[in-house]
Amino acid sequence: MKESIRAYTQSRLERAHKESIETVTEEEKLVAELGLLGIRYLSRQSPYQAGKVRPPETLLADLVRQPSARVRAAVIAVLLAHSEYAEAVPAALEKLQSYERLILQGFYMAAVLLQQEHVHRLRPLLAAQWRWLPDLFSTEWGLPADGTPRERLAALAREHRRRAQATVNWAGTYEQVARQLLRQWEVQTQWNR
């Protein structure tokens, strides 16, 4: 009798676990994969654990397609954390529709400028992984060549607003990603001391 109860309980648990994995949303899977990349500031809705991260161009494209602005903007965090993902941007753009390409290009340039703005905090945290992101779109977006990163971020935000035809605080949106990522990493560093 005890054995049958144990077997029944075990089978229910396994089924519940399987069901919980099957019902995990794409957003939740992406957020879990971001965790594997060291980006953990986004809140989780389930205990789902990702086994691996999808290929860079797919990850970038899938993030940009998300309905949630927080998750879309995490593209900036990916690029700040893994500048090698810049090489996957052209392939990711090919996977995207026109409006989505606009988002990826805008967020890519935001990452380029945020990296310059926060270089003194990012560089020590990334250590050997540190690499400058190449400037891929500033000519195409008509961004000024001169000025501080903050001034150029403001120019990017104005152009982003014009192109997206959405009155959003784009500069604040970009900065918030960098702030959250840096805060998460700096807290982690303190804990690990």
Place this chain on the structure above:
Amino acid sequence: MEPVTLDTLQSFLQRLGERYPSAGILYLLGGSALRPPTPAFDPYSIALSKIARGFGADLEDVMFLLHEGLIEFGELERHFNAILPDASKADIDPTEFRGYFEEIRRRQK
């Protein structure tokens, strides 16, 4: 859109608390007082705070409150018009504030 559960509400409030460590600011921006039996927060104050900041995720949060029926657009507009003249006292650019509010109106249609 997922339904509001206790967990999602707690998660929302936690994120809100992280962004706005001083709860008093929320109430001032909203221009409306908490009234019993309203439990812990005024959704109009939250919505107006988010519109004032205007990040992409903030505007989505306001649309969520509208879609879930937690706030009503006409009432939100009434609060907005009431506090707009004092926006600069709270270090909020009135033109930007108006722009983000109009963005909500556009998304609402």
